[in-house]
Amino acid sequence: DVKVTQSSRYLVKRTGEKVFLECVQDMDHENMFWYRQDPGLGLRLIYFSYDVKMKEKGDIPEGYSVSREKKERFSLILESASTNQTSMYLCASSFGRGNNQPQHFGDGTRLSIL
Amino acid sequence: AQSVTQLDSHVSVSEGTPVLLRCNYSSSYSPSLFWYVQHPNKGLQLLLKYTSAATLVKGINGFEAEFKKSETSFHLTKPSAHMSDAAEYFCVVRPTGRRALTFGSGTRLQVQP
Numbered sequence: 001d002v003k004v005t006q007s008s009r010y011l012v013k014r015t016g017e018k019v020f021l022e023c024v025q026d027m028d029h030e031n032m033f034w035y036r037q038d039p040g041l042g043l044r045l046i047y048f049s050y051d052v053k054m055k056e057k058g059d060i061p062e063g064y065s066v067s068r069e070k071k072e073r074f075s076l077i078l079e080s081a082s083t084n085q086t087s088m089y090l091c092a093s094s095f096g097r098g099n100n101q102p103q104h105f106g107d108g109t110r111l112s113i114l
Numbered sequence: 115a116q117s118v119t120q121l122d123s124h125v126s127v128s129e130g131t132p133v134l135l136r137c138n139y140s141s142s143y144s145p146s147l148f149w150y151v152q153h154p155n156k157g158l159q160l161l162l163k164y165t166s167a168a169t170l171v172k173g174i175n176g177f178e179a180e181f182k183k184s185e186t187s188f189h190l191t192k193p194s195a196h197m198s199d200a201a202e203y204f205c206v207v208r209p210t211g212r213r214a215l216t217f218g219s220g221t222r223l224q225v226q227p
Contacts, residue, residue, distance in 0.1 A: 009155075033215075042217040043217040090158065092158075103160075
């Protein structure tokens with residue numbers, strides 16, 4: 001089974017801090033994604049990566065950056081955390097370019113910014 | 115732009131009765147469609163996917179969905195609800211040529227004893 005592991009289940013940080021969320025997958029997937037999930041809004045794509053050192057902006061990239069130095073690891077960075085970034089963050093990975101390839105999700109990181 | 119609309123934010127059924135979760139999509143081309151389920155404090159799990167091989171798609175845990183092009187719908191059904199089905203369900207489309215998914219806003223399913 002594909003395993004997508006997010007480093008923290010719960011995280012509390014303060015306004016203005018630089019925050020790192022880490023995600024690791026063990027299936028050699030090319031594609032990795034970061035979403036945030038808010039009630040009533042479903043999941044919204046922040047950034048994704050289709051190869052090492054490659055990244056593309058999603059629908060809501062403002063205030064975030066990403067890093068993919070190794071194929072298995074995809075990091076989400078909040079440059080200067082703000083209270084409106086309090087949310088559930090979900091990482092996902094998928095194989096190749098095929099349209100029917102599903103994404104596999106981690107269990108999420110619930111981030112609170114105080 | 116390709117998108118999905120989940121018509122109900124909450125659905126409540128009694129245990130043992132049928133489940134219907136409704137989803138409409140907008141797409142200019144033959145889409146890739148998925149249903150995912152999320153149990154409390156967990157990530158999303160794939161229930162089933164439509165990839166144009168068959169219009170009736172069977173998934174895990176007794177769920178199935180029917181692709182109806184004329185109605186642009188992809189509703190999720192189950193003949194008999196179980197307490198463990200209580201969760202949030204997301205209808206998802208992969209827009210043509212895009213690697214990322216577009217999610218519906220979700221339907222929370224409650225199952226009453």
